[in-house]
Amino acid sequence: MILHGRSWKFGDDISTDLIAPGRYFHLRSDLPELAKHVLEDADAEFAKKVSGGDFIVGGRNFGLGSSREHAPTIIKLAGVSCVIAKSFARIFFRNAINIGLPVIECDTDKIAAGDELEVDLEKGVIKDLTKKIELKFAPLPKAMTRILGDGGLVEHIKKHGDFKIE
Amino acid sequence: MGKTISEKILSEHSGKDLKADDFAIVKVDLCLLQDGTGPLAVRQLDKLGIKEVVNPQGIAVFLDHAAPSPRKELSNDHITLRNFARKTGCYLFEIGEGVCHQIMSELFTSPGDVLVGADSHTCTGGALGAFATGMGSTDVAVAMGLGKTWFRVPKTIKVSVTGKFQPGVFAKDFILFLIGTLGAEGATYKALEFTGDAMESLSMPERLVISNMAVEAGAKAGIFASDKVTKSYLKQHGREDKFKPVQSDKDAKYDREINIEVDKLVPMVSMPHTVDNTKPIDKAGEVKVHQVFIGSCTNGRIEDLRIAAEIWKGKKRDPDTRVIVTPASKEVYLQAAKEGLVEIFIDFGATVTTPGCGACVGVHGGILGDGENCVSTSNRNFLGRMGNPKGFVYLVSPATAAASAIKGELTDPREYF
Numbered sequence: 001m002i003l004h005g006r007s008w009k010f011g012d013d014i015s016t017d018l019i020a021p022g023r024y025f026h027l028r029s030d031l032p033e034l035a036k037h038v039l040e041d042a043d044a045e046f047a048k049k050v051s052g053g054d055f056i057v058g059g060r061n062f063g064l065g066s067s068r069e070h071a072p073t074i075i076k077l078a079g080v081s082c083v084i085a086k087s088f089a090r091i092f093f094r095n096a097i098n099i100g101l102p103v104i105e106c107d108t109d110k111i112a113a114g115d116e117l118e119v120d121l122e123k124g125v126i127k128d129l130t131k132k133i134e135l136k137f138a139p140l141p142k143a144m145t146r147i148l149g150d151g152g153l154v155e156h157i158k159k160h161g162d163f164k165i166e
Numbered sequence: 167m168g169k170t171i172s173e174k175i176l177s178e179h180s181g182k183d184l185k186a187d188d189f190a191i192v193k194v195d196l197c198l199l200q201d202g203t204g205p206l207a208v209r210q211l212d213k214l215g216i217k218e219v220v221n222p223q224g225i226a227v228f229l230d231h232a233a234p235s236p237r238k239e240l241s242n243d244h245i246t247l248r249n250f251a252r253k254t255g256c257y258l259f260e261i262g263e264g265v266c267h268q269i270m271s272e273l274f275t276s277p278g279d280v281l282v283g284a285d286s287h288t289c290t291g292g293a294l295g296a297f298a299t300g301m302g303s304t305d306v307a308v309a310m311g312l313g314k315t316w317f318r319v320p321k322t323i324k325v326s327v328t329g330k331f332q333p334g335v336f337a338k339d340f341i342l343f344l345i346g347t348l349g350a351e352g353a354t355y356k357a358l359e360f361t362g363d364a365m366e367s368l369s370m371p372e373r374l375v376i377s378n379m380a381v382e383a384g385a386k387a388g389i390f391a392s393d394k395v396t397k398s399y400l401k402q403h404g405r406e407d408k409f410k411p412v413q414s415d416k417d418a419k420y421d422r423e424i425n426i427e428v429d430k431l432v433p434m435v436s437m438p439h440t441v442d443n444t445k446p447i448d449k450a451g452e453v454k455v456h457q458v459f460i461g462s463c464t465n466g467r468i469e470d471l472r473i474a475a476e477i478w479k480g481k482k483r484d485p486d487t488r489v490i491v492t493p494a495s496k497e498v499y500l501q502a503a504k505e506g507l508v509e510i511f512i513d514f515g516a517t518v519t520t521p522g523c524g525a526c527v528g529v530h531g532g533i534l535g536d537g538e539n540c541v542s543t544s545n546r547n548f549l550g551r552m553g554n555p556k557g558f559v560y561l562v563s564p565a566t567a568a569a570s571a572i573k574g575e576l577t578d579p580r581e582y583f
Binding site for chain 2: 067090141153163
């Protein structure tokens with residue numbers, strides 16, 4: 001699958017409290033409404049200006065903190081096609097795969113805000129079309145490729161009736 | 167070759183001989199949902215078309231993050247969870263019964279169990295010798311529906327701790343120190359195993375503090391071997407029959423080993439806005455304190471409340487510092503009332519609130535104003551954590567929080583010991 005969009009750049013330690021703030025706790029059963037506040041405390045303009053297909057490009061330990069799956073879910077609902085970061089917190093990473101949001105670990109220093117990116121998930125290549133550079137990334141573990149390939153964990157289990165990750 | 171505790175528990179629950187980095191399907195003994203993550207898990211089960219859960223007696227649902235509910239939306243989420251519990255026959259813990267991890271430890275989690283919870287602090291259960299970890303709503307929905315989940319077996323960091331805690335220095339100071347040392351992603355994808363004489367001599371409530379915060383170093387689990395302390399805690403809660411020995415093999419292979427000596431450990435503070443931004447209290451600078459919060463799944467136990475009461479007895483809070491005390495469970499609240507602690511809190515000028523998570527997670531009952539500082543015994547100080555991105559949260563032990571409430575500024579508690 002080839003993904004295409006612009007980069008939205010964020011720093012290190014983007015917590016799930018920044019992605020889905022606790023003060024909007026009451027919107028967790030209204031995800032489209034909650035998505036209007038995604039990453040509001042990190043970049044107040046993000047939710048308003050992000051376009052379908054855009055990428056979030058983060059630093060280290062993206063998604064640290066709570067297990068709230070609402071965090072990757074509202075990133076996906078906002079139209080983001082994929083999150084690229086230097087590293088991810090464990091629960092966020094797994095949640096993202098489970099809800100069908102691709103996540104890529106890769107050195108993001110060379111990517112600037114607003115760069116036009118093209119990502120080939122199978123080949124493990126990010127093309128920064130603005131900078132005219134290519135970045136490589138390691139593929140996901142097989143278990144996660146299987147789940148993501150089916151569109152997320154619910155779809156995976158519905159399709160196979162069980163885990164089919166080996 | 168020998169095994170770590172994680173390798174042993176996960177091997178036993180998969181029927182395979184597992185080692186670190188293996189992928190496996192693992193039987194799940196216990197599942198936990200709370201009111202922030204539970205409604206989504208229920209909706210995911212509906213999407214899966216799963217009507218019945220495999221083991222309702224191993225599922226506990228907690229109404230603790232919005233207790234009592236401050237908004238109609240959250241009241242409706244509570245209805246969803248009550249209906250789910252009624253329909254499936256799983257346990258429901260109503261408003262006021264307490265914080266999920268406290269009740270799981272008191273009533274459910276046993277050595278050798280696999281516990282998955284839709285709450286990141288589910289790792290608290292590691293204190294009892296369980297493999298306990300936080301996951302998202304969909305993972306827990308599937309675990310409830312199929313009775314199993316998948317894991318990559320974590321590598322383990324052995325944390326060997328020796329020495330004796332000085333008066334005024336507590337398990338909380340140790341775990342803040344460790345997180346500062348490891349960094350917020352120092353243990354990502356890994357398990358921590360706590361060992362050494364300083365850990366063996368800790369009570370279960372102190373172990374719970376340490377396991378609770380393992381996730382703040384990125385860890386999947388934070389585990390103690392089970393021993394006589396575990397046995398006596400289980401007995402205290404009428405579950406002595408659930409004891410079983412859980413320990414790593416002498417020749418277990420660790421990712422690395424960290425040695426810490428606690429004799430010289432001092433009270434620690436996590437400065438805003440990351441948990442690993444730790445400083446010894448004498449290097450934390452002058453911090454005016456607008457609010458003190460004593461509570462949460464980290465430090466809302468009776469032992470914590472006793473420390474606060476001891477420091478506060480016969481004193482008044484600083485007039486410019488408001489104080490919130492939230493017992494972690496109904497049991498804790500009742501015990502605090504019986505021991506006369508609640509009276510001391512009220513005389514001191516504190517507000518005692520319903521057992522729950524509201525203040526810590528910024529839902530209700532302690533939201534900060536712009537520019538305000540809160541000294542808190544909870545586990546997170548991320549920007550916006552206590553409901554306002556313009557607030558500042560400092561994480562400390564109950565003793566430091568109690569001392570700070572008297573002085574109105576961040577205060578070294580050792581003068582009270």
